[in-house]
Amino acid sequence: MNDLDTLVKAAQADFAAARQGAALEDAKARFLGKSGRVTELLKGLGALAPEQKKARGAEINQAKAAIEAALQARREQLAEAELELQLQAEALDVTLPGRGRGVGGLHPVSRTIERIEAIFASMGFDVAEGPEIETDWMSFTALNNPENHPARSMQDTFYVDVKDAQGRWLCLRPHTSPMQVRYAQAHAKANAAAHTTPEIRVIAPGRVYRVDSDATHSPMFHQIEGLWLGANVSFKDLKVVFASLVRAFFETDDFDVRFRPSFFPFTEPSAEIDIRFGSGPLAGRWLEVAGSGQVHPQVVRNFGLDPEQQIGFAFGIGADRFAMLRYGIDDLRLMFDGDLRFLSQFR
Ligand code: DAH
Secondary structure (H helix, E strand, O other), rough: OOOOHHHHHHHHHHHOOOOOHHHHHHHHHHHHHHHHHHHHHHHHHHHOOOHHHHHHHHHHHHHHHHHHHHHHHHHHHHHHHHHHHHHHOOOOOOOOOOOOOOOOOOOOHHHHHHHHHHHHHHHEEEEEOOOOOHHHHEEEEHHHOOOOHHHHHOOOOOOOEEEEOOOEEEEOOOOOOOHHHHHHHHHHHHHHHHOOOOOEEEEEEEEEEEEOOEEEOOOEEEEEEEEEEEOOHHHHHHHHHHHHHHHHOOOOEEEEEEEEEEOOOEEEEEEEEEEEEEEOOOOOEEEEEEEEEOOHEEEEEEOOOOOOHHHHEEEEEEEEEEEEHHHOOOOOHOOOOOHHHHHHHOO
C-alpha cells in the first residue's frame, strides 16, 4: 500500500468517525483544506522533475477524487440519518382516534318555534320579534294592567334598576304580549300615513322571564304571542286558527279544543285554551297550551286604534309546552340544562 492509499484510508476512517456535519467538515479541512494533507502534497509537486511531476500529480488527483467521493458519501449518510431522526421525533400515530367533529342541531324549542312560524305564515300571519328587556309600561300598563294592580303579581318578573329615556322602568319581559303593542302601534302609524286600515295579523315568538323555578316552571321560557285585529274578527276565527295550528303541528285530526273562562287584564272575555288528544300517549287528558281572549277596548286604544273599528283576539302560546307535548318530554328543566345526552337526540 503506497502513501496515497494510506492517505485515502485515513480520510475514509476519519469521515466514518465523524458523527455530525460539523465534525465531518473538520475532517474535510484536515485533508482537503488550504493546509490539508492533500493540498500539502500538491504543493510539494513543484519540487519534482517534470516527468515525475506528471505521474505523481495524476496519482495525487486520483487520491483526492477518492477522498472527495468518500466525503460526499458520508455527507449523504449523515443527512439521511438526521432526516431519519427528525422523522422519528415528529412521527404521527395515525392509528390514534381523531377528535371527531361535533354535529350540531337545532334545539327542540327552536324547531318548535320554526314549525309554528311556518304554520302561521301559511295562514297569513307576519312574524315579529322584539326586545327581551322591555319597559314596564309596555309589559303592563299598555296592556291595561294598572300600576299597583294585584294582577301584576300574576307575572312577577325581574326588574332592571334602570329607566329608559322617557323615564319608564325596565324589566325582563314576563310575556310576549308587549309585542302586541309594539307591532300594532307601528302598524297604526304606518296605516294612518297611508290612509288605510288593513288587518293586523302577527305572531311574535321569543324568550320571557318570571321569578319561578321548579319541574314545570323555569325563570326563562318561550312564548309565541298572536294578534289578529280587523273589522270583523271574532272568537270563531280564533277557534279555527287554533285548531288549524294543532292539526298541522301535531299532524292529527283526533283532538278537541276547549276555551276555559279565565282572566287577563288585556282581554275581555278571556280564556285558557286547552287541547285533548283522542289517541296517542297523551289521550284523554286536557292540556293547557295557551292564554287568549278578545282584545280589551282600552288596549286597542293604547295601540292607537279605534276599538269601534278594530276588533279581534290575542293569544299567548307556551312554546316549550308545545315542544314537550310533541317530543314526549316530561321535565321542562331538560330543555334548558344543555345536557348533550338529551340534546343530541334532536340532531
Ligand atoms: N300573556 C299571557 C301570559 O303570559 C298569555 C296571554 C293571555 C296572551 C291572553 C294573550 C292573551 O295574548 O290574549 O300569561
